[in-house]
Amino acid sequence: MNLIKKWKEREKGSFIENAVMLYILQFSNMFLGLVTVPYQTRIMGAEIFGKLNVAAAIMMYFQLLMDFGFILSAVAKISRHRDDPQVLSKVLTCVTWAKALFFAVSLLVVELCISPGLEDNSMRLMYFFYLLATGTNSFLPDYMYKGLERMSIITVRTVLIKLFFTAMIFLFLRTKEQYFLVPLFTAIGNTGAIVAVYWHLIKKMGVHFCRVTVREVFLEIKESFWFFVSKIASTVYTSTNTIILGGMDASGALAGTYSAASDKIITPVRNMMNPISDSLYPHMIKHRNFKLIKRTLLIFMPLIALGCGVLFVFAEPICIGFFGDDFGASILPLRALLPVVLFTLPNYVLGFPTLGAMGLAKYANLSTVFGTVIHLINLGIAFFTGHLDVLTLCLLTSLTEFLILLFRVVVIFLNRNRLRPEEAGKIEEKILDE
Structure with a gap:
């Protein structure tokens, strides 16, 4: 009995440690961003x-x-086989080879x-450094530490990267012509963390x-395919907005206005909720404690x-005081994007932590594809009717987030029998068979 008790305490401790480390990671990202962005x-x-x-x-x-x-996909597999080093080594190797292929x-x-379409060598250099930073970030095996619920290791190294980036920006970024230094310093920091x-x-x-x-490498890719579809679909209605605005205004002013509200305020606030979902996911895959999902929403939704409400009321002093007088146009987009923040946590925890534990991960994937298709249709309607602007993009993004949430709630309700403890064994067998 003592051994069983110790094991349960260690599992609980791992879950709490994982959540705390993920929050440290998110808050360090936010704090250092607040320092460098202005x-x-x-x-x-x-x-x-x-x-x-x-x-x-x-x-x-x-x-x-x-x-x-x-x-x-790899986090779920690692969580189920966390005590088998051979399986973990094979997952690490296959995923690394796959990432190398995709980087090429x-x-x-x-x-x-x-x-070929960039205006000068400085822009080409900036894009190359951004790709290098993206590639080196991708090779960090955070999926391994999330699945093992050992995020303290990756957290310490990531925070050191951010500290390095922050120091280098203040030391070397002196003129607007040096903008390529932003991705370069990120790539250098990521390389050190990889080692x-x-x-x-x-x-x-x-x-x-x-x-x-x-064959094993491509099997790993195949198993991850629908998760990839889900991830890229969710990005379509976020990053694509910035790209569209960049195409509408070659000067970059519209994209800058939107990015200030979306990428520098809304996205960091949403990222504050990532640690909750990311720590719940491997824990739920292994334990299927659905009461924890309910308690999480009851505790955090009033605070969100x-x-x-605070962001809505103080949107003007936040935008102008933080970004400068040039960014007064970001006030209305910021307010229009606030429903995205409100829907984020239920979307996160009812997605892969809940649907994955119910054996319905495919519906978590399908919900983002569904939302993205609706978003693209709405963008097309706005474009052809002449109503496509920054505010419209923000309102459509909020609508998309709500529709994804609605999709997931309906699926959970229709399959609510899977929430019962006696169904856990059947679901486990089904997942392992798949």
């Missing part, structure tokens, strides 16, 4: 800042390609399709690279609603 916007101005964010939005697609849904494809696409993390995996945890076949 400096960047004042050095570069709205136009250059907008072009930089258009490039970052494009790189999100390459990030999604290289990650290919492994952060979900990304490099080819940038060189053949993007670089440290893989050393820890191999030397301290006994997880190492091993011999795998081409209160935070949205």
Whole structure:
């Protein structure tokens, strides 16, 4: 009995530690972003800042390609086989080979399709550094530590990367012509973290690279495919907005206005909820504690609603005081995007943590595809009727987030019998068979 008690306490401790470490990671990202973004916007101005964010939005697609849904498919597999080093080593090797393949494809696409259309060598250099930063970030095996619920290791190294980036920005970014330094410093920091993390995996945890076949690599890719579809679909109605605005206004001012509200305020606030979902996911896959989902929503939703109210009321001093006088146009878009914040946590926890534990992960994937299709249809209608502008994009994004939530709630309600404890064994057998 003592051994069983110790095991349960260790499992609970791992869950709490995982959540705490993920929050430390998110808050460090937010804090260091708050430190550097006002400096960047004042050095570069709205136009250059907008072009930089258009490039970052494009790189999100390459990030999604290289990650290919492994952060979900591999995490679930690692969580189920966390006590088998051979399985963990095989997953690590197959995923790394897959990411190397996707990085090569990304490099080819940038060189053949993007670089020829850029205005000068400085822009080409900036895109190359962004791709390098994206690739090095992708090779960090965060999926391994999330599945093992050992996020403290990756958290420490990531925070050190951010500290390095922050220091370098203040030391070397002096003129708007040096904007390419932003992705360069990120790539350098990521490279150092890769060396440290893989050393820890191999030397301290006994997880190492091993011999795998081409078939095993492509099987890993196949298993992750629908998670990839879900991830890239969810990005369509976020990053694509910035790209569309960049196409509508070559100066970059519209993209800069939208990015200030969306990427620098709404996205960091949404990211504050990621640790809850990310720590719940491996825990729910292993334990299927659905009461924890209910308690999570009851505790956090009132706080989120209160935070949205504060952001709505103080949107003007936040935008102008934080970004500068050039960003007064970001006030209305910020308010229009607040429903996205309100729907984010229920969307996160009712998605893969809940539907995955119910054996219905495919519906979590399908919900984002459904929402994205509706978003694209709405964008088309707005474009052809002449109503496509920053405010419309923000309102449509909020609508999309609500529709995805509605889809997931309906699926859970229709399959509510799977929430009963006696169904856990049947679901486990079904997942392992698949």
